[in-house]
Amino acid sequence: MNSNIQLRPDIEGRVEIEQLINAFYSRVRADDVLGFIFDDVAGTDWGTHLPKMYAFWETVLFRSGGYTGSPLAAHAKLVQLTQMGRPQFDRWLMLFCGTVDDLFNGPHAEHIKNCASDMANVIQSRINHVPDPRFDPANLTPEQRERYARYRPASAGLGGLEPPDFI
Ligand code: HEM
Secondary structure (H helix, E strand, O other): OOOOHHHOOOOOOHHHHHHHHHHHHHHHHOOOOOHHHHHHHHOOOHHHHHHHHHHHHHHHHHOOOOOOOOHHHHHHHHHOOOOOOHHHHHHHHHHHHHHHHHHOOOHHHHHHHHHHHHHHHHHHHHHHOOOOOOOOHHHOOHHHHHHHHOOOOHHHOOOOOOOOOOO
């Protein structure tokens, strides 16, 4: 781990994204909780998956990666085959944010961690049909509950809440 914040650059574009994604998935593949999901359950072709993930994160961060896939569908398929609950998503986030922090520092580094956390909440809640913890009524103030209820009728599936169109 590079503990000197001053020496760590921010994520400025494709070069840093590829560095981050390569380092992150090296950790994922070596991880007891997550590695087998890619290599054994999904049979991931890394030569395809890594470039797709460069494009995904470049699109999220800079709107220039050209990603046009379907993250929800990709993960929904896995629910039938293996555990894809909160513990797995927490592990994924720990590895992702840890890799960001080891390599980068700055506004884009903070932003990509926040995006990852938001998307983990959306994907996890949607594929398992549980409330997004950020919008769980138990965690909301009365004002938030009232405001979110106006987004969509409660009959729309998620108590009136839908993830952003991108996901
Ligand atoms: C428990 C946590 C997770 C696991 C085990 C997991 C696993 C996987 C697997 C196995 C694939 C398919 C790879 C292949 O093509 O073989 C995939 C695709 C993908 N994952 Fe995840 N993932 C997790 C969390 C996330 C999160 C939190 C994000 C976003 C922040 C994400 C973004 C994506 C994207 C963009 C794809 C490509 C979908 C497409 O085909 O267009 N994943 N993931």
